[in-house]
Amino acid sequence: MTTPIKPVTKTTHFFIGPGRTGTTYLYNLLSNCPTVLSPIIKEPSYFDSNYHKGINWYDNLYPSIDEPNSSIKELAPQRKYRVDFSNLYYLNTLAIERILDYNEQANFLIIQRNHKELFRSMLYFELRKGKSIKTIIERADTIYNNADCQSHIKKIKAIVGERLKVIDFSLIIQQNFLEISRQCNMTLPTSNLNAAKNARIIPKARIFGIATKSTALFLRRTGQYRLLQWLKNRDLLKSILFITNRTNTKNLKIEKIVSDKFDE
Numbered sequence: 001m002t003t004p005i006k007p008v009t010k011t012t013h014f015f016i017g018p019g020r021t022g023t024t025y026l027y028n029l030l031s032n033c034p035t036v037l038s039p040i041i042k043e044p045s046y047f048d049s050n051y052h053k054g055i056n057w058y059d060n061l062y063p064s065i066d067e068p069n070s071s072i073k074e075l076a077p078q079r080k081y082r083v084d085f086s087n088l089y090y091l092n093t094l095a096i097e098r099i100l101d102y103n104e105q106a107n108f109l110i111i112q113r114n115h116k117e118l119f120r121s122m123l124y125f126e127l128r129k130g131k132s133i134k135t136i137i138e139r140a141d142t143i144y145n146n147a148d149c150q151s152h153i154k155k156i157k158a159i160v161g162e163r164l165k166v167i168d169f170s171l172i173i174q175q176n177f178l179e180i181s182r183q184c185n186m187t188l189p190t191s192n193l194n195a196a197k198n199a200r201i202i203p204k205a206r207i208f209g210i211a212t213k214s215t216a217l218f219l220r221r222t223g224q225y226r227l228l229q230w231l232k233n234r235d236l237l238k239s240i241l242f243i244t245n246r247t248n249t250k251n252l253k254i255e256k257i258v259s260d261k262f263d264e
Helices: 023-031 055-059 070-078 093-102 115-128 133-138 140-146 149-163 169-174 177-183 206-221 225-232 235-241 249-262
Strands: 013-015 081-085 107-112 164-168 201-203 242-244
Touching (some): 023 081, 107 149, 115 140, 133 140, 133 249, 169 177, 206 225
Parallel strands (some): 013 081, 013 107
8 A cells, every 4th residue: 555645844845046047947847747836926935035924925825735626635645845936046045044944954956057148048038027228238247147157056055065956957958857857856757747938038119028027016916926827828918018039229239248248
């Protein structure tokens, strides 16, 4: 007789960032995995910006066996891992220390991407959010430092030691799920798992980027997480507001920022 798995009550795996390294892809992938319990919103950010809301607020972001959804009831006893994808934890050593206080056995995972490529991707993401080129130039130094994975890995390792696992971005590109799960210290089924990658997109008009960012912030602040996730997954809405990235004047300015930083 197989011993039933005890449902997890604490988060076991923290994907601490950075953004633009495939964390949304992994979140969607693991959310479809029967042995993983994912929060209803991708980035709870509890241990940094939402810490004041309390642990009950955090726990309530995770589906419960008591919820009316029958699939949750059926799968809850199988959950071996509980995950948190919060892309700014890697910038906040206090958040890392809070996580250790919360669960001293926690697994910390950071995805490492080439500094130049990550910097470029972060700049384009600012454009996607409706930021002006002037604002992006003003923030270039901060974004450059945020994209320096190596320096942040050293700081975090000084706190958590070998509990930090570094996943190379190339594994995300290759969709090498077996190796990813091994490096994450997770035993996961690989059948029927699929998730779409984020295409590089920019708003058709700057106001669209500003509006989508403001709407997302409002829904977060008012606790409407399920609606936020639903909107994020609407391809039709994206097609109305955004276009696939292509060469234009703004792109050339972004590339100039990148070359100024790395070719000087």
